[in-house]
Amino acid sequence: MAQEIESLAERLATLMQRGLVEEAMNLIASTHPADQADVFTNLQSELRPTFFALLSAEGQAELIEYLDEEDRRELVKEIPRDSLARVLDKTANDVAADILRELPPSETARLLSTMASAADVTPLLDHADETAGGLMTRSFVPLHQEMTVQEAINYLRLRRPWAEEAYYLYVLDNLNRLEGVVNLRSLITVPPDTRIAQIMSPDVIAISADADQEEAARLIQRYRLRALPVVDEDRHLLGVTTVDDLMEVAEEEATEDMQRMVGLPGDESFDSPLMVSARRRISWLLVNLPTAFIAAAMVNFFEGTIARAAVLAVFMPIIAGQGGNAGVQTLTLVVRGLALREVELKDVRPILTRELAIALMKGITLGLIVGFSAWAWKHNVALGLIAGTAMLANMMVAGLVGTLVPIVLRWLRLDPAIASGIFVTAFTDMLGFLMFLGLATIFLSQIT
């Protein structure tokens, strides 16, 4: 795929540089807009405006819909303001609103004053980007209960250009409140004189405009919908979000979780500017540094013990490291369970019980292995007993903090993924050292 895109971009660049406009246009026309967007990204930036100019207004709108945010922002800067209004008229409402939201208010106002779709786009500007309202479009087809199926079909024919998303048709009352939903398919499969009231389903699953986009993704997935109507508190229909927008949301949220657990911002990619990436990642490591120094201070406290039995330093990484690995296993399960709504705050007790039971089994197994290994390697029974006991105890710490850290973060209404990996390994490091070196200090005469 990537290779085809690159060769396409090269051929296109050659055509454009040679001024072979018609050939270039033909090549673009035979390419899906999703691929056009990738070709666009692959072009040198000085060729991009030429590429864009070769598209029809519809084609330009489609390209804009498929571009990622960064490229879109760059491109919008280059488009003359009068053609921008025309392109935004053809662009999906939600994308047009995303673009307008990022422009200075005066410019937005000027653009809206010349846009035919201003009435549809303007209400969307009030909703934040990551809410259900920020994802919706106004391209829905409203029906009324008293209409016949034939009237509905005629109305649909009339509204044709705006019916892009008409998989479901929403039935509204005279105040535009959502009363029911009709499947497009059922319009075709019933006699034309049937009333809409007879074929509509009155139980419409809808979402409030200010709900998080993740909640919208959850609903659409749970109830296997193609589209989800967005309503205000009085159930007035404000717009519709569709499954294709929300599919990206599910993936974005998963990426965000993974990144945040290791102290990345959540939307970091290899396209992010180098200095921005470096600064964010370094600041994260700096946040983590105090916890590392606390672990170091713990070791420092036992420096005298280590000076008399340097062999202890050999087993420190095993006890801390295995504890950290075990803690991160539990953590990952709990963070992901919270994100997918499989785990809730009230489930703390059964989950903690379960994780501690598993931790005990982990601890006994690894404690025995590490203990016997230490005994066999260093011919020292006491060292084996101490290392094995500390390993067992640190596994219990791992199960405990791996479960509690994300749950406490959620309880504090913070993102359970944020920083949690660091907290958990900080605990397993500190407590692992404390228990191992503490035991060793007590039984120092047996080791040396």
Next chain:
Amino acid sequence: MAQEIESLAERLATLMQRGLVEEAMNLIASTHPADQADVFTNLQSELRPTFFALLSAEGQAELIEYLDEEDRRELVKEIPRDSLARVLDKTANDVAADILRELPPSETARLLSTMASAADVTPLLDHADETAGGLMTRSFVPLHQEMTVQEAINYLRLRRPWAEEAYYLYVLDNLNRLEGVVNLRSLITVPPDTRIAQIMSPDVIAISADADQEEAARLIQRYRLRALPVVDEDRHLLGVTTVDDLMEVAEEEATEDMQRMVGLPGDESFDSPLMVSARRRISWLLVNLPTAFIAAAMVNFFEGTIARAAVLAVFMPIIAGQGGNAGVQTLTLVVRGLALREVELKDVRPILTRELAIALMKGITLGLIVGFSAWAWKHNVALGLIAGTAMLANMMVAGLVGTLVPIVLRWLRLDPAIASGIFVTAFTDMLGFLMFLGLATIFLSQIT
């Protein structure tokens, strides 16, 4: 949500235990099948067969479609074989095939012999569960180029019960090869005597039946489709996969990646049997144990140095730990980038350059902080220089192995997520200790 489900399950259990069948049936009937599935999971296992018996055959089929795999498997065991055939007839083909695939072959054959949908389900049995073929259903409506729109609509009315997924209509030639696609909406919005050939789009994006389900999810997301036709090597239409099935795939794959990075099996949940979970997680820690012992052996090699300068043990966790954190940051970005196809094997060089540049900045910053802290804390310039240099060097190791480990795994055609967290921290531990203690041994006289 979870609370509503629980109270619903309780009310239903009471009704069933009191034998109030009609009330129970009314309560179930007013519940969405997705919620029914959750209620079912919340019921004590002895009440589940009663609940199931209260549903119509269609209701039973819908419930089965919404249950998760584990509950579905349990339930199927309880259903008498003659009613199972009737339920599977009503169930989506792909789910029916999933269920039949898990039964003994003789039982599958017996069930299929009495199923009306056997002709649709049988071909699906040949496809593995996690391929595009394993996700498809046969419920598509085939059209021909010479049909008029009116004929197509009549045909659709005729096929009504099977047209569940008819958002796109596929145009086939006489050998059932895919020639084009028609949007359901366009049937309504053109004159009835238009030929299908005139409104079909000949560029159909399709997927091969043996392609991975992740690839299907990628295509449906990239091209923003509602459904994706599945074809064999000669482009015969075999079935259709839909966006709702694939939305779950995207989320499953993300969960799998997250789990595998920390040594979980990929489909672990809090519902997995305790002993199975414990065994899997322990075996993972055991796999990791040798790497921990190698790091320990590295420290052991320098035991003499530590015996003379126990202060070194204090800084070991900082240098190894921060290196591990930095490595896992890079790793997460690369693993996720590979999964989302944003990174490919040929991108090794730019990504490695970028990550090493960031690693250098991380290294300089943290090296200076750790170095000066060590100097200030222990009043020892040499110790500060050694700790700072080792910190810098370990950051470079982290950037290198964080990038290369997943890329080498992908190059070996393994899952880049598997075990990668362990490998990366094993490297940062081992090389961190080697560099820090090695330098300390060389300059030992300056430290003590």
